[in-house]
Amino acid sequence: SQQGEEDPQALSIQEGENATMNCSYKTSINNLQWYRQNSGRGLVHLILIRSNEREKHSGRLRVTLDTSKKSSSLLITASRAADTASYFCATTDYNQGGKLIFGQGTELSVKP
Amino acid sequence: KAGVTQTPRYLIKTRGQQVTLSCSPISGHRSVSWYQQTPGQGLQFLFEYFSETQRNKGNFPGRFSGRQFSNSRSEMNVSTLELGDSALYLCASSTASGGTGELFFGEGSRLTVL
Numbered sequence: 001s002q003q004g005e006e007d008p009q010a011l012s013i014q015e016g017e018n019a020t021m022n023c024s025y026k027t028s029i030n031n032l033q034w035y036r037q038n039s040g041r042g043l044v045h046l047i048l049i050r051s052n053e054r055e056k057h058s059g060r061l062r063v064t065l066d067t068s069k070k071s072s073s074l075l076i077t078a079s080r081a082a083d084t085a086s087y088f089c090a091t092t093d094y095n096q097g098g099k100l101i102f103g104q105g106t107e108l109s110v111k112p
Numbered sequence: 113k114a115g116v117t118q119t120p121r122y123l124i125k126t127r128g129q130q131v132t133l134s135c136s137p138i139s140g141h142r143s144v145s146w147y148q149q150t151p152g153q154g155l156q157f158l159f160e161y162f163s164e165t166q167r168n169k170g171n172f173p174g175r176f177s178g179r180q181f182s183n184s185r186s187e188m189n190v191s192t193l194e195l196g197d198s199a200l201y202l203c204a205s206s207t208a209s210g211g212t213g214e215l216f217f218g219e220g221s222r223l224t225v226l
Contacts, residue, residue, distance in 0.1 A: 042217035092211040100211030102155040
């Protein structure tokens with residue numbers, strides 16, 4: 001079963017616009033991670049936010065975490081064509097012995 | 113520091129055959145996790161090894177197995193291949209086990225079963 005579920009499944013925007021992706025999860029977490037995957041390649045870690053943090057920034061990325069709603073969002077500001085990729089949230093499922101479980105991802109397309 | 117290396121990158125097998133995939137983690141990383149990625153099921157956790165011990169296993173049949181060597185390199189094996197085993201197999205290494213830390217992924221091994 002999936003621990004995290006991203007929304008929307010696909011997002012298409014113009015360069016320069018902001019992109020927001022959401023992730024909901026089911027169980028208690030210690031941290032939540034976001035990863036990016038360019039088509040057919042390996043995943044690249046973007047950011048990790050701990051359960052006691054509400055917001056975290058890294059360059060053009062802003063991640064928020066609301067543990068009461070079991071949800072997180074990833075905001076990419078001033079998007080570029082190079083941001084075109086799939087974005088996944090991941091959480092550790094301790095009910096299943098501790099393993100990093102990924103959502104289905106949001107496919108972002110940034111048009112020049 | 114060299115990244116995670118997976119070999120082979122591409123391979124084609126026929127039903128009933130078996131396949132072995134290799135993963136060399138980042139130097140100093142003792143945790144290696146394996147994932148299967150398909151368009152229909154997304155990223156599915158296969159198993160994790162830490163210091164040569166399997167720490168966790170996903171919901172895959174016994175045809176899927178793995179191991180880790182003393183130098184932290186890992187292999188996964190799939191026996192009696194089925195068409196549905198066609199996928200991108202991703203390996204990731206980390207300093208911590210149990211999915212608590214950042215994973216560093218390789219580029220994957222793309223398996224096609226005919």
